Amino acid sequence: MSNGLVIAAVDGSEHSLVALEWARTEALRHGAGLMVAHVLSDSSQLYAGRRSSLHDRSEPDAFVDPVAENLRALLARAPELPAEMRYESLEGSVPEALRVIGAEAMMLVMGSRGRGGFATLLLGSNSRAVATSAPCPVVVVPHGARSAGAAEGASAGRVVLGLHAAETPDDVPDFAFAEAAARGTAVQVVSAYAVPPSPVALIDSPFAVITPEGLADGGDGVPAEREMLRSQTERLAPYRKRYPHVPVEQVAVPGDAAGSLVDASRSAALVVVGRHHPRVRSLLIGSVANAVLQHAHGPVAVVPPLRDDGRQPGSP
Template identity: 40%
Template sequence: MTARPVLAATDGSPQSLAAVRWAAQEAVRRGAALRLVHVWPQPVGVYLEQLQAEGAALLADVQQQVVAEHPELEVDTVLLGASPVPGLVDAAADGQLLVLGSRGLGGFTGLLMGSVSLTVAGRSPIPVVVLRPGGQDVDGTPTSAKGDVVVGVGAGDAAEEVLEFAFSRAAERGARVIAVYGWDVPAVWAGPGAIATPFDSGLLRSAAEQHLAEALDPWRQKYPQVPVEARAEVGGAAKALVDASGDADIVVIGRRIRRHAAGGHLGAVAHAALHHAQAPVAVVPHA
């Protein structure tokens, strides 16, 4: 098998096992191998060999479960002694997709998720899929039966990597693409004694719909077998994505690659989708 593998990070938790099962299904669809990754911190002292042994045993057990469910799937394992974020980001360089589970931080279920998942999604060189807590059953069965692929289209030039990811996933699943573009009516302000001219909301909506249509046209032509629904929604991009996620199999958003000392990070729309979307969220890096 020559294609780069699909990677799944696991620590043995129910959330990570759901991510493994989701990743296994995705690897089968792509005709790729699955690589299970377990990262453990390197301590000083007597616990080193114990953690190595426990990590290896964990990977062997999860690998056995996956092979039992998907005997046709090639599955290998990687045990890394490193901090979780740099370890997973380094491992991602050898794969085509990284799948992570996530946990709420307690007290605000559905509003907070693990910092490791967020940071890796903001730095990974390849697309990262994050399964939200409660967005998928522990046995890996998607909670949505419709299989829509929801993709966010930004106000600037449409990122080819993001739309390619969304349309190719829809083609693999026999699903439709729901492309959403969120826009807001600009606030009107005028000084004392001045008369503010209100914006024409109808004109703004028409411009939003035209922008979305132009962004999607090349992909409709490249993937004529994929049904497409375009939604230009007032209320902002984050709200439009979250609202559309209820019937989705996956939500696809972009992340601009930033090359500076602080490293990559996620914008407000990505944060909102990762915290509130009702389906797994794919974060796709693009130039």
Template identity: 35%
Template sequence: MERIVVTGLDGSAESRAAAEWAAREAQLRDLPLKLVHVWEPVPEPMAQAPLLGAGTMQHWSERIPRDAVDGLRLRHPGLQVSAEQVPGGPAEVLTRVAGDAELLVLGSRGLSGVGGFMVGSVGLSVVAHAERPVVLVRAGEQAADEHEPDPAGIPSAATAYRPVVLGLDVDSADEALLQFAFEAAAVRGTTLRVVHGWSPSPYEVYSLSVSPETQQLLAGQRAVALAAALEPWRAKYPNVEVVEEAVVGVPAHHLVDASRTASLVVVGRRIKRRRFGARIGAVAHAVLHHAAAPVAVVAHH
């Protein structure tokens, strides 16, 4: 695996926002950035049309990554940026290049008027199949959006980063997921807010409704399990402040709420190789569509 940040670029507003986010992330991690422009060959009859000649198509397909590289180098001095054009289907190409990267960054359209993403078929397919972390960034995402407001209440890139939020299932606290979240908080110099949402069993629902003592017992057990899962990572990252939250309810709902004041939301996706397609899991799917911050999906076994 090459230590590099990769982003998919097609010239759209969402892909440009993803490229800017990827550039900032590459600088935080002191890694080079590669822009991958997937070029789908035009059928021969269309390529011969007067307005879509081969020369015109080649001109535009080369101009998109060239202009993007020039702009990123100008706005991010010192960043090592390269571009590559790859023929093929976008989902297949991006899934393949993700396997050779530290992380892959993709753009996604924002939902009109509200926070969240409009995740297209390409993005969902890549997230479902890639075995490296994939970050989804909305169109219009700005650097200031990931920072705390200034004294006047206005988001500013000059202030501290907002917390990184991690959704964690203590019953499957995978190392890859924890390491990605702690590293993301460390490079930002910010707090890691770990949210463990749990839905009680029918027996627990009954017990919670009739016994305050049972409520305290179950909540205490979850909090202890969460603390135990995080203890070795606190030792590995002593400079990262960790806030633990073990809360009753649907995990995705708590994570979407937490995303409103987050710089990044991190969720996991269990790798399950299926004969027909792949799934990303209910929590990751809900967070991808409704979070108000960039979302990183980390595949794990």
């Protein structure tokens, strides 16, 4: 993992303050610096630009960001702060401003919704846009009503990794193992295997599937699970070697992995998923990552392919 900054994207809302506390704890855990970044509101940006253009000598040279000042005061009461602290007031749209500063980040942490979000939505538009486009891992921390342990940094519990053994870029498991090593906890690896279609073709349900229990007589369910676990083991071998003190738990589930990852998020320190397939260069987030972001009960890290080939140096 990069030795860059942990960036906390805040707007003063309660959701962003929960994310700020998570980011503070994370920076201390990794011995990293913490940047507190606030994107100025449209009205503040217009005011600052107008004052600058008038060159009024009676006005102070620098624009005082009230949100940043409040955050400085809030963090001054924290029990411990990282050795390096930075505050940045940014201009532009939220996704674009955070995308630019994310280039130097170990990770970017933000709340699931900000001041502009609808109360009925779990994931706000800015959170979704940043998770989709940032050049660094983005951790979305749900609000307190969704996750009681979020404010404490979710130190307890394992790190849960959603892994497609053949397609997930190496950046994703590398991030998960590094997080587990920093916490002194285990990685639980969850992969899904395909469930064969039902032999009974139904006209109004052409994509019907049967459960593994329904395959018991034919004996096809167990081999599919066994093969997935074998693929997991092969894929995880470099990480077991690189992180020998991190315990690994392997889980293979039928069908879509998203539901299992959401269930695991109730007790996990962090759920780690890839953003999308490394060869798909689009602004669409993958279906599993999207479902987990929408429904998770704890922090979720969305990790993009950080290298053009999606591979870490020295990986097979």
